[in-house]
Amino acid sequence: MIFRLNPASGHPLYLQLMEQVRHAVETGVLQDGDLMPSIRTLAEELVISHNTVAKAYMELQHEGLLELRHGSGAYISAPRSGKARAAKLLKAQTRVRSVVEDLLDDDFSADEIRRLFEAQLIHSTVSVRKP
């Protein structure tokens, strides 16, 4: 697993790490039972404090996505998604890739694209969608 953190993004590092682990699990890159790199090892790779990694791991444990075994390691804890879900995900990823690349080709910046999506998400989720 390779994680890419951006210290200049203004986003807390431990949250960035959590997001990427979540996404890796959602996309099946990390699966139930997988052993995560140790806190110190990952901290060294990402050039951040071990405390920052520890915080991310603990938060993920609270979410039920990670199981921390003292002395042993950090293990992914997530039910494997069904075939239907996996198919939906694949379609979603393909579609997202297509849109993002087209927008980049149309000279929209990454930040502009983020804002377009963020604005749409805020607009589409102001109230409950599936009552």
Added chain:
Amino acid sequence: MIFRLNPASGHPLYLQLMEQVRHAVETGVLQDGDLMPSIRTLAEELVISHNTVAKAYMELQHEGLLELRHGSGAYISAPRSGKARAAKLLKAQTRVRSVVEDLLDDDFSADEIRRLFEAQLIHSTVSVRKP
């Protein structure tokens, strides 16, 4: 203009406000010369400190997006986009809306959708795209 801030998002409020002003300008909702609400008025509407709004305004001024006139007000300062750009933008917004709503209908959460896009953006912009 209506701005929606989310104090629980972990994103600094002044940055959220900046993003929304930027987006409003990019989409033409705010145009060159438009007068923004006064610092104190907007602070009251958003129920945040006037210092937070002032910080956002000053940062936007540094970016050249806003012109602060002492005693007068805060004025949008942005070249109006051409017709071609406006057309691109409209198509982009339509497409983004379509994808987001479909994903929401497919039971992806707003956060999952954010991660899908963020992962794609990170992946598509690791190096220069238009050399």
Added chain:
DNA sequence: CATTCTGTACCAATACTGTGGTACAGTTTG
């Protein structure tokens, strides 16, 4: 059993964010 790995738990220091308050200075309005 001893070493070495693992997670866990502190602490002090620094920086950023946001608040609430006060005050000053420029512009507009009546």
Added chain:
DNA sequence: CAAACTGTACCACAGTATTGGTACAGAATG
């Protein structure tokens, strides 16, 4: 001119994020 608006500039305070350090405790390995 005077009042009421504007941006600007401080301050002290609390909360959070992150770092670097040290240390302890459980598990795996030889």
